[in-house]
Amino acid sequence: MAGRQLASKWLKTEALLSDARIAGYIPRxxxxxxxxxxxxxxxxxxxxxxxxxxxxxxxxxxxxxxxxxxxxxxxxxxxxxxxxxxxxxxxxxxxxxxxxxxxxGITLARIAGRPIDYRVKVVKNNGVWEFRSMVGRLARPGLFVTNLCKGGTMMSCRQGLRHSLPSIKSSAKKSEMRRLTIHCIGILERRFPGIGELGFDYAVDHSGRIWILEVNTRPQ
Structure with missing residues (x-):
């Protein structure tokens, strides 16, 4: 069951900005x-x-x-x-x-000149939130959007991190994304009871800093 849908990016961003520990991860x-x-x-x-x-x-x-x-x-x-x-x-x-x-604007890390970001999908199953996938999305050559429906290429999160930022420890960045996701779930569930599925879009910039670009309640 997908649960409650929340279409407005603005409402979800406002909810995350209300938490001081998360606000610094949100682009202005x-x-x-x-x-x-x-x-x-x-x-x-x-x-x-x-x-x-x-x-x-x-x-x-x-x-x-x-x-x-x-x-x-x-x-x-x-x-x-x-x-x-x-x-x-x-x-x-x-x-x-x-x-x-x-x-x-966030200057995304790149692979062969193509920007990459990350989608982390979580689903609530029998009252417990579970991680379903953590994948990298590499933009089609010539585009800045990474969406798979716009020709982006999917790869594992680890592969994306290693190829785009070889000097940074990929396991540490994956762990940071997981911790952020768990914390954000709590914020969003308190603000929007009934949600059952979330897709977090993370950017990792060229310096290795993680940003939360947006959260979807109906992730593809």
């Missing part, structure tokens, strides 16, 4: 507005915008600021504009017709 996140987008681009240089409700990489766009000006990447297409206003007008035409949030 804001509701989408032009002012918030400009502010976060000035601070971080690149951000990801994603629909508050949606999955499978649908509608996810990377927005950046660099020496050329302002730009965005949607799937494998990148556009650059000399000023923020022109970029935002073009971005508004590309966004799907849903509410969006803005998330601090």
């Amino acid at each position: 996140t804001k509701a989408y507005s032009a002012a918030a987008l400009l502010s976060m681009l000035r601070i971080y240089g690149n951000v990801v915008i994603k629909p508050v409700v949606g999955g499978g990489g649908y509608g996810v766009i990377k927005v950046f600021r660099d020496t050329r000006g302002y730009g965005f990447t949607s799937m494998d297409s990148t556009r650059v504009y000399s000023d923020f206003r022109s970029m935002r007008r073009a971005l508004d035409r590309v966004k799907v017709r849903r509410r969006y949030l803005i998330q601090q």
